[in-house]
Amino acid sequence: MNRFRMKTVVLGGLFALLGMVLSGCFLAPTPPTEATLIFSDLVGPVGGQGEVKVSVAKMPGGGLAGLVVGGESSPGVYVGLKYDPNQFRVTGVELLNNFEILAWGTHDTHPDKIPEGEVRFVAINPVEGAVDGDVALIVGNRLGGANFDFTADKANLQLVDANGASIAAYNVSLGQAPPYYVQGGEQ
Amino acid sequence: MGNRWRLVSGILAVVLVLGAVPAWAATWYVDGALGTDDDTHGTGSDAAAFKTIQYAINDSRVTAGDTINVAAGTYTEDVTISKQVKLIGVPDAGGALPTLVGVTLTKGASTLTLQASASYTTIENMAFVVPDITGDYKSINISVALSNITIKGCKFNASGKFIVTGRSGATAVQITSGSSNITIEDCTFESGYYVTIQGYVSSLTVENSVITNCKSGINLQGGSNLQIENTDISVIAQGADNDTYCVRFASGSGSTSNMTITGGTFTVDKNNLTATYGTYHSAIIIRAGATGTLQANKMNIEGEVVNQSSTTLDATYNYWGDPSGPSGGVADPETSRVANGTGSLVSANVRFDPWLMEEDGTPTEATYTETVPGSGTVDAEDTPEGMGDVTIGATGVHTITTAKYAENPGGTLLHGDAYYDVHLDNAAGVTSLTIAFCPATADTVIWYWDGTNWRPCSDQVFTAGSPSCVVVTITNTTSPNLADLTGLYFGLGGAGDRGDVNNDGVIDVRDVRLILQAALGLVTLTEDEQVLADVNGDGQVTRADAEALARKLIGLVD
Numbered sequence A: 001m002n003r004f005r006m007k008t009v010v011l012g013g014l015f016a017l018l019g020m021v022l023s024g025c026f027l028a029p030t031p032p033t034e035a036t037l038i039f040s041d042l043v044g045p046v047g048g049q050g051e052v053k054v055s056v057a058k059m060p061g062g063g064l065a066g067l068v069v070g071g072e073s074s075p076g077v078y079v080g081l082k083y084d085p086n087q088f089r090v091t092g093v094e095l096l097n098n099f100e101i102l103a104w105g106t107h108d109t110h111p112d113k114i115p116e117g118e119v120r121f122v123a124i125n126p127v128e129g130a131v132d133g134d135v136a137l138i139v140g141n142r143l144g145g146a147n148f149d150f151t152a153d154k155a156n157l158q159l160v161d162a163n164g165a166s167i168a169a170y171n172v173s174l175g176q177a178p179p180y181y182v183q184g185g186e187q
Numbered sequence B: 001m002g003n004r005w006r007l008v009s010g011i012l013a014v015v016l017v018l019g020a021v022p023a024w025a026a027t028w029y030v031d032g033a034l035g036t037d038d039d040t041h042g043t044g045s046d047a048a049a050f051k052t053i054q055y056a057i058n059d060s061r062v063t064a065g066d067t068i069n070v071a072a073g074t075y076t077e078d079v080t081i082s083k084q085v086k087l088i089g090v091p092d093a094g095g096a097l098p099t100l101v102g103v104t105l106t107k108g109a110s111t112l113t114l115q116a117s118a119s120y121t122t123i124e125n126m127a128f129v130v131p132d133i134t135g136d137y138k139s140i141n142i143s144v145a146l147s148n149i150t151i152k153g154c155k156f157n158a159s160g161k162f163i164v165t166g167r168s169g170a171t172a173v174q175i176t177s178g179s180s181n182i183t184i185e186d187c188t189f190e191s192g193y194y195v196t197i198q199g200y201v202s203s204l205t206v207e208n209s210v211i212t213n214c215k216s217g218i219n220l221q222g223g224s225n226l227q228i229e230n231t232d233i234s235v236i237a238q239g240a241d242n243d244t245y246c247v248r249f250a251s252g253s254g255s256t257s258n259m260t261i262t263g264g265t266f267t268v269d270k271n272n273l274t275a276t277y278g279t280y281h282s283a284i285i286i287r288a289g290a291t292g293t294l295q296a297n298k299m300n301i302e303g304e305v306v307n308q309s310s311t312t313l314d315a316t317y318n319y320w321g322d323p324s325g326p327s328g329g330v331a332d333p334e335t336s337r338v339a340n341g342t343g344s345l346v347s348a349n350v351r352f353d354p355w356l357m358e359e360d361g362t363p364t365e366a367t368y369t370e371t372v373p374g375s376g377t378v379d380a381e382d383t384p385e386g387m388g389d390v391t392i393g394a395t396g397v398h399t400i401t402t403a404k405y406a407e408n409p410g411g412t413l414l415h416g417d418a419y420y421d422v423h424l425d426n427a428a429g430v431t432s433l434t435i436a437f438c439p440a441t442a443d444t445v446i447w448y449w450d451g452t453n454w455r456p457c458s459d460q461v462f463t464a465g466s467p468s469c470v471v472v473t474i475t476n477t478t479s480p481n482l483a484d485l486t487g488l489y490f491g492l493g494g495a496g497d498r499g500d501v502n503n504d505g506v507i508d509v510r511d512v513r514l515i516l517q518a519a520l521g522l523v524t525l526t527e528d529e530q531v532l533a534d535v536n537g538d539g540q541v542t543r544a545d546a547e548a549l550a551r552k553l554i555g556l557v558d
Helices: A001-027 A179-184 B004-022 B055-058 B481-486 B509-519 B527-533 B543-553
Strands: A037-038 A047-056 A064-069 A072-075 A078-081 A088-095 A098-105 A118-123 A133-142 A159-160 A172-173 B025-029 B064-069 B072-078 B079-080 B085-090 B099-101 B109-114 B123-124 B127-129 B137-141 B146-150 B153-159 B170-186 B188-190 B195-209 B208-212 B217-227 B234-236 B244-249 B257-260 B265-269 B280-285 B290-297 B300-302 B304-307 B364-373 B376-378 B387-396 B398-404 B417-426 B432-436 B446-449 B452-455 B460-464 B468-475 B489-493
Touching: A047 A064, A064 A133, A064 B509, A072 A133, A088 A098, A088 A118, A098 B509, A098 B543, A118 A133, A118 B509, A118 B543, A159 B509, B025 B055, B055 B064, B055 B079, B064 B153, B085 B304, B170 B217, B170 B509, B195 B208, B234 B244, B244 B257, B244 B265, B265 B280, B280 B300, B290 B304, B364 B376, B364 B460, B387 B417, B417 B432, B417 B481, B432 B489, B452 B527, B468 B481, B509 B543
Parallel strands: A037 A172, B025 B064, B064 B085, B072 B099, B079 B109, B085 B123, B099 B127, B109 B137, B123 B146, B127 B153, B137 B170, B146 B170, B153 B188, B170 B195, B188 B208, B195 B217, B208 B234, B217 B244, B217 B257, B234 B265, B244 B280, B257 B290, B265 B300, B280 B304
Antiparallel strands: A037 A047, A047 A133, A064 A118, A064 A159, A072 A078, A088 A133, A098 A118, B364 B398, B376 B387, B387 B432, B398 B417, B417 B489, B432 B468, B446 B452, B446 B489, B460 B468
16 A cells, blocks of 8 residues: 555545544434433523523324423422523523413522522423424523533423323433534524 | 150040030030930930920039020020029021020019029020010019129010009119129110119120110119110100100219210100109110219210219210200300200200211211301301301301311312311201301312212302411302202312312322313313312412412422
């Protein structure tokens, strides 16, 4: 093998490797194959509005018709979706599609009930269910660029399908606040 | 050799021990149809048996502690027992007991007489029929002071004698002064005993027995410790100047101590007679000589209760023949509540409060009865703790009884906290009744027992205030309605009721969605579901209820 061919092989390998890395970052994630409640990555620039989209995929029973984020983990102690309050501050939960937000709260709205870095809400679609699609949008201020993980315990979530039955078999996909969204602004 | 000797002596010892048992506890047999009275009989049933009971008792081979089995049939003989025996009747295939009918009819005679040395005798599964007597008569006469006599599973029939002459008649069991530990259990007495069980005794127990259609029931004239359990007694008066009672305790003087009656139904039929002064046709008569502990509880009493002693009779937790409690206008010695119901009459010095709201009813903690002319209000202070005012819109006079139960009178009620009864004497002329349950929270749901299920009252509104209350309105068109109030339980639901629209014991997202759907007209809730969906207790189901429940679900409100 001559030097040219050697260079070609090495460069080809490097491009292939770069392609694999980039695809990992920018290509759409593989769609869920099972019922999944999805909290997206935090999208938005530091100092600007950040958003987390709540959506579902492959929901049974005619689709998701009601969602409660926040439950009583022990007597008198409620827990919702948690995040780093130094990086993000939720200012509202907005309806998407035909879901109605019947209640929501954060430390700012209920300082005696909710600790910092946590949001709770109830979204109901009284008419139909969503097998795949968006449910709600969590909006707020992106305070910093550091990455963090959203956390939510499945025990503190409630899902009901369009037939009025509880949905128990599902996965939860929780997003992060990756820095590349900060660099590029909203994607 | 040594081992063999030990083995032989061991076997001998066992044989001796086993052989000794029949020697002091033999079993003998009497068969009136097949037996023969001589000293070669009595050792077996049928033709091997004695013919008469008295011959068996008199036979010298029958000794203290022996059992005499008596085959079914009729034995026309007077029997005297003067040794400790167990006289056990053997019912026939149809369950008929051997029946003993006395032959001596003169005044003072007895069918069966227990004499000296007969302590520890048991008479079981025998029937006694009073013959055609001419004066006082006893079916069983404990004629001397004896102890530990048991009469069990026997049937007594006085052949409708009631009063033979003057003040005489038949007594089923007569006990002589000085006797002790007499037990009568699982027996029936019927058809005209003048006094059924009577005497002077220390520790007389009557349990699980029935006395029916007799002039009087149990009369402990002296001694102590009368204990009656789960025994029904119904008596019928026979003369205006002749006492009739289910139980009469003590005498006019002296000291007879401790009476406990638990369970059972006492019924007095006055037989259209009006007792003359000093005569009583009563369920219970406590005479002046009564002392110690006097109790009559958990009973159904349909007859007067008269206490002539200075010792208080505790007659709480009884049903007095009407939910409104006893009558008589006297005050309960402890609670001072006045007996202004329409049930059986009580005399002074009888504790009657609280009472039961129905026969064999659920225990109560407090009971109140108020009479309201026309429209008016029974103030909260005259209703049990946990209730507020009860207001009636009506014409005519009505009696309103309220009670708080000590336990759930109906089936399981999820989150049930307390249970009440509101009883209206009748619904005639009544247009509405409102009942306040206070204090209450916005979560509180008032339920009623429809005989099968607890159901939420259809018209209930939470009213914030001091105290906050849930007010239930009852009319002819509500659930429950006014007619239902002649016998109805209410349950006070705790936190967790309101919002649980599907009544599965859990408040969750399914309930929130149902309420929102109902508020938007997308689903129709049942009457019960509508009450539970009214989370804010304003009498309507709106989006505000769904929002209120949603806030609660995620812990935004307490």
